[in-house]
Structures are given as C-alpha cells and as structure tokens.
Amino acid sequence: MCGIVGYIGHKQAGPILLDGLSKLEYRGYDSAGIAVRNGSDQAVVVKAVGKLENLSNKTNGGYAIAGECGIGHTRWATHGAPSLINAHPHVSGNCTGSGSGEVESEVVGVHNGIVENFQELKEKLIRHNYKFYSDTDTEVLIKLVDYYYKKYKVGPIDAIAKTLVRVRGSYALEVMFKDYPGEIYVARQQSPMIIGVKDDESFIASDVPAILKYTRDVYYIDNMEMARIRAGEVTFFNLDGDEVEKEVTTVTFSAEAAEKGGFEHFMMKEIHEQPKAVADTIGKYVSGSTIDLSEVGITDEEAKEISQIYVIACGSAWHVGMEMQYIIEDLAGIPVRVELASEFRYRKMPLDKNALAVVISQSGETADSLAALRLAKESGIKTLAIVNVVGSSIAREADHVMYTLAGPEISVATTKAYSCQLICGYLLTLKLAEVRETLDGDKVTEYIKEIQSIPEKIGKILDEKERIQWFSAKYSNAHDIFFIGRGIDYAISLEGSLKMKEISYIHSEAYAAGELKHGTISLIEEGTLVIGVLTQPALMEKTISNMAECKSRGAYLMGLTTYGKYNVEDQVDFTVYIPKVDEHFVGSLAIIPLQLLGYYTSVAKGLDVDKPRNLAKSVTVE
Numbered sequence: 001m002c003g004i005v006g007y008i009g010h011k012q013a014g015p016i017l018l019d020g021l022s023k024l025e026y027r028g029y030d031s032a033g034i035a036v037r038n039g040s041d042q043a044v045v046v047k048a049v050g051k052l053e054n055l056s057n058k059t060n061g062g063y064a065i066a067g068e069c070g071i072g073h074t075r076w077a078t079h080g081a082p083s084l085i086n087a088h089p090h091v092s093g094n095c096t097g098s099g100s101g102e103v104e105s106e107v108v109g110v111h112n113g114i115v116e117n118f119q120e121l122k123e124k125l126i127r128h129n130y131k132f133y134s135d136t137d138t139e140v141l142i143k144l145v146d147y148y149y150k151k152y153k154v155g156p157i158d159a160i161a162k163t164l165v166r167v168r169g170s171y172a173l174e175v176m177f178k179d180y181p182g183e184i185y186v187a188r189q190q191s192p193m194i195i196g197v198k199d200d201e202s203f204i205a206s207d208v209p210a211i212l213k214y215t216r217d218v219y220y221i222d223n224m225e226m227a228r229i230r231a232g233e234v235t236f237f238n239l240d241g242d243e244v245e246k247e248v249t250t251v252t253f254s255a256e257a258a259e260k261g262g263f264e265h266f267m268m269k270e271i272h273e274q275p276k277a278v279a280d281t282i283g284k285y286v287s288g289s290t291i292d293l294s295e296v297g298i299t300d301e302e303a304k305e306i307s308q309i310y311v312i313a314c315g316s317a318w319h320v321g322m323e324m325q326y327i328i329e330d331l332a333g334i335p336v337r338v339e340l341a342s343e344f345r346y347r348k349m350p351l352d353k354n355a356l357a358v359v360i361s362q363s364g365e366t367a368d369s370l371a372a373l374r375l376a377k378e379s380g381i382k383t384l385a386i387v388n389v390v391g392s393s394i395a396r397e398a399d400h401v402m403y404t405l406a407g408p409e410i411s412v413a414t415t416k417a418y419s420c421q422l423i424c425g426y427l428l429t430l431k432l433a434e435v436r437e438t439l440d441g442d443k444v445t446e447y448i449k450e451i452q453s454i455p456e457k458i459g460k461i462l463d464e465k466e467r468i469q470w471f472s473a474k475y476s477n478a479h480d481i482f483f484i485g486r487g488i489d490y491a492i493s494l495e496g497s498l499k500m501k502e503i504s505y506i507h508s509e510a511y512a513a514g515e516l517k518h519g520t521i522s523l524i525e526e527g528t529l530v531i532g533v534l535t536q537p538a539l540m541e542k543t544i545s546n547m548a549e550c551k552s553r554g555a556y557l558m559g560l561t562t563y564g565k566y567n568v569e570d571q572v573d574f575t576v577y578i579p580k581v582d583e584h585f586v587g588s589l590a591i592i593p594l595q596l597l598g599y600y601t602s603v604a605k606g607l608d609v610d611k612p613r614n615l616a617k618s619v620t621v622e
C-alpha cells in the first residue's frame with residue numbers, strides 16, 4: 001500500500017525522490033520521508049507528517065539535501081499511528097527517529113508490507129541490546145538487517161538474506177548501508193517493486209508511474225529475490241546469494257498518461273479516458289467481427305471442458321465478477337461462483353478440478369487475490385488473470401492472462417480499469433459461448449457489434465454530465481443513500497454504491513431490490529435518497545414497484561435507465577437516461593453516471609477525490 005522510491009545516478013537525488021513520491025501519493029499519504037547520501041557521508045533523513053507537500057516544503061523540494069543516492073517513502077499506517085516518529089525511513093541506530101538531519105546509523109531503510117512476526121523479532125533484538133523508538137514493524141526489520149550484518153560480518157546481500165528467511169509476512173524492502181556508498185539494496189516478498197535503468201542512472205519504485213518520466217526500461221524483481229543497485233547497473237540474487245539473470249521489460253504507455261492533463265483530479269481524467277481505454281481493450285481482442293483470444297492461451301478444447309467458473313476478486317473487481325456471473329451463465333451456460341478473494345483463500349470447500357478460476361485485479365498485486373490464485377493452482381485448477389499491469393505478480397503466476405488496456409490508473413477509486421475489466425468479461429463470455437456452441441455465429445457477431453458501440457456511447461454520456469453535477473450538489477449533504485436493482489442491475493448498484501461511499505464518505509449501500517422488504521426498508525425515512533438501476537426490461541417493472549414502496553415512506557427517487565416502454569419519469573423524482581445497448585452489456589454504460597455522481601458529490605463536499613481517507617490504491621497486505 002505504501003509508496004517506495006529510490007535513485008542512484010549523477011543528479012541530485014532529493015528532487016527526483018519527491019517527484020517519484022508525488023506519483024505514488026495515492027498509495028499512502030499519512031506521512032513521508034527521504035534519506036539521501038552524499039558520497040561516503042552519513043545519510044541525511046527528513047520526515048514530515050501529512051501530505052507530501054509538507055515534506056517538500058521542509059526540504060525546498062528536495063534541493064536542500066545534497067547527494068546523488070537516496071531512498072524515499074510515503075506511508076499508509078499499519079503498525080503505529082501516523083506520526084513523525086513512525087514515518088519512514090527508519091534507521092538501525094538508537095535515535096529518536098523523529099528529527100531531520102544526519103543520522104549515525106549502519107543501515108537506513110524503508111519498507112512496504114507487514115512483518116507478521118515483528119513482535120517476536122523485536123524481543124530477540126531487545127535481548128541483544130537494541131532499543132526501539134517507533135511502533136513500526138519496519139524499524140524491527142531494519143535493525144534485524146543491522147544485527148546480521150554485524151554478527152556475521154558479511155556483505156549486504158548475505159545480511160539481507162539471513163534476515164528474510166526469519167521474516168514472516170510481506171515486504172518490499174529498500175536499504176542503504178553506511179559502508180557501501182553509491183549502492184542501494186532491495187528485496188521483495190509479495191509487495192510490488194520495480195527497478196528502472198537508463199544510461200548511468202537507476203530508479204526504484206513501487207509502481208511504474210513514479211519512474212516513467214525518467215525511463216521505460218524496467219526490471220520486475222520476483223518474490224524472495226534481492227538486488228544490488230548501482231548507477232545504471234542492477235544485479236539480482238536469490239536467497240542463496242547466487243546471481244539471477246533477468247530480462248528488461250519496456251513499459252508501453254507514456255509518462256503523460258500518468259499526469260492529470262488539465263483535469264482538476266485524476267479521477268475525472270480517468271472517467272474521460274474510458275472511451276479510449278475501452279476501445280483499446282476491445283481492439284486488442286476483436287478483429288472485425290471475430291474474437292481472438294489466442295494471446296490468452298485457452299484452447300478450444302480447454303474451453304469445452306470447463307464445468308465451473310470461479311471468479312475471484314476484491315472490491316470493484318469483485319463487482320465485475322458479479323456482472324460476469326449473470327452474463328456467463330446466460331450466454332455460455334457455465335455455472336459461475338463469484339468469490340471474495342479474502343474469503344476464498346480461507347474456505348474449506350470442494351473445488352471442481354475441471355473449473356477455471358478467473359482472478360481479476362487492476363494492479364496484479366492484490367494480496368488476497370494473489371493468495372487465492374496460488375490456492376487455485378495448488379488445487380490443480382486452471383487459472384486466468386484479468387489484470388492491467390504487465391509483468392505483475394498475478395499476471396506472471398496465472399496459467400493464462402487477459403490484459404486490460406486501461407493504462408496507468410492513479411485515482412484510488414477505479415473507473416477505467418473497472419470498465420476495461422468488464423469488456424474482458426464480455427469477450428471471454430462470447431468466446432466461451434461460441435466454442436461451446438451455446439450461441440450461433442450470427443448472434444456472436446451481433447453481440448460483438450453491440451460491444452463495439454460502447455466507447456462512442458460512453459462519450460455521449462460524458463457530454464451530458466452537467467445534469468449529474470447539478471443533482472450531486474443538491475444531495476451532497478445526504479446521510480444515507482441506497483442503490484437497488486435486480487440481476488445485472490444489482491451488480492451495477494454494488495459498484496455505484498462503492499463509488500459513492502469511498503470518495504464522498506456518505507453511508508451508501510446496495511441491495512437486490514427484492515430484499516428491501518426483508519429488513520432494509522425499515523431504514524427508509526423522509527428524504528432518504530434511493531437510486532434505482534433500471535436497465536433490464538424483464539425486471540424493470542418489479543424494481544419500480546420496490547422504489548414506489550420507498551417513495552411512500554418518504555424517499556426521494558432517482559432512476560437510471562435506458563429509453564424504453566416504461567415511462568420512468570412518471571415514477572421517480574429524477575431520471576438519468578443512457579443510450580440503448582444490449583441488456584447483457586449495459587453495465588458499461590450504466591456505471592458512468594454513477595461514477596460521475598460519486599465524483600461530483602465528493603467535489604461538492606470539498607473532499608480529496610483522488611486520495612480518500614484511510615484508503616490506498618493497491619491493497620498489497622491482508
């Protein structure tokens with residue numbers, strides 16, 4: 001969840017570290033810090049609580065600290081409250097940990113992840129006369145490296161290796177040693193990390209956007225691996241200390257793709273990027289009227305043998321799975337179970353050996369989803385990943401990969417990645433239906449044309465966003481909002497509700513409309529906003545009836561629908577229309593007004609849209 005950066009080269013490190021952290025602030029933002037070395041001098045450590053601008057002001061944009069080698073971190077608190085003393089970097093020496101300036105320390109480091117046995121390790125170190133100034137597991141990790149470095153009088157790689165075999169949990173570790181100026185050492189287990197190179201410079205980051213401005217050539221370090229990084233040079237090692245060869249990967253999207261591009265917030269920029277992102281994803285897998293998933297690698301024979309599909313995901317990706325469930329079962333005739341990754345990995349249930357496990361994750365590093373993927377593989381089930389980040393852990397470990405072409409997504413609240421995941425779900429469904437002959441060729445062609453019409457129709461919705469803005473301002477002070485729908489409309493409601501609650505902080509829930517009378521309707525009172533998603537012709541009338549029951553109890557009704565035979569305007573107080581598309585794929589259009597609704601409500605309340613409180617973009621710890 002936290003953000004890590006590092007730099008070694010011929011330029012002043014401070015400004016580069018702060019620039020990289022600014023691209024990762026969505027990963028953690030309760031405190032930040034950098035450590036910079038100038039040749040063989042001791043590291044200078046500077047920390048600040050709150051947003052990154054506080055650290056920037058403290059260091060004059062990084063220019064106040066001399067040195068061409070440094071590491072940085074922006075924190076999302078796990079162990080220890082947000083505070084100066086708990087902020088990274090941490091040091092192996094016995095200092096307050098809260099000051100700024102030169103520190104006497106053998107090891108200085110930052111860390112993402114959670115050390116699960118940190119208390120046990122801390123007690124061990126206390127017995128060896130180590131003192132602790134913070135509440136963090138990271139300080140324990142840094143001092144453990146220092147302990148083995150001194151005890152065995154070995155080099156950094158061996159000291160880190162001895163440390164890591166005793167650590168349980170997840171980590172992306174980045175450290176500098178006093179005795180090795182001009183070098184940074186890193187290690188990884190579960191938490192993401194990339195290393196970029198260009199000429200005589202090297203860059204380290206948790207995510208690609210932090211270094212895109214400087215290089216597109218990156219290495220992906222694998223689990224239980226370490227690396228020694230010098231200016232323009234990277235050497236990888238396994239836990240035995242043996243060198244490991246790696247290939248450079250070239251990132252395809254540009255640095256400009258990770259900038260706001262004139263929009264006030266990344267979220268609004270990414271909402272507007274959806275027509276292109278969706279069109280690009282369609283174009284990757286559709287040629288003319290033919291779906292080509294040869295790159296994904298599932299053969300026709302394998303597709304015919306699938307007897308069950310488990311869709312495994314978290315958050316918005318799980319909502320994609322909910323929509324896929326309805327569509328796959330209807331069009332391809334395959335039973336589908338949609339599983340929360342955090343539940344799937346701990347359940348004791350019999351698994352169908354002929355099943356396909358579809359794991360969905362924007363980052364490809366979501367901890368629970370990655371663990372669920374591994375469980376599925378251990379159980380002998382074929383796995384397919386739908387991910388956005390090329391070379392991510394889930395992408396590398398899955399048997400098959402279907403990439404979305406959303407490009408970098410910076411805002412914590414997903415929009416374009418969600419929409420591209422839906423498209424992959426649609427195309428996978430049609431391919432399965434075609435191979436298994438549950439749809440004939442003409443029907444598949446018809447459905448492909450419907451999907452190809454989606455980008456233009458998203459654009460039309462965005463052209464009329466002012467009505468949503470007006471409505472959001474009117475209801476920005478709401479205390480409770482309920483989203484209801486049936487079938488696919490229920491799945492859309494789940495995502496619409498999440499968009500509202502995560503960035504506006506308004507209590508919001510989604511319910512299958514038929515469940516209202518089983519308890520939920522007791523919460524309806526005068527002025528409660530109820531949003532009905534009404535896109536499924538066979539279910540629309542029933543949902544309207546449920547909305548009428550809410551209205552009779554004082555609710556204010558908003559209806560989201562396509563033009564059709566029901567005059568929704570006569571039944572509700574405010575209506576939003578979207579263009580018509582086949583009902584199986586309407587989720588791609590219906591979600592756009594709900595994204596805008598959440599966005600404009602947050603803006604009207606004066607909140608930080610891109611970085612909502614207590615949330616981080618990529619959940620890489622349990």
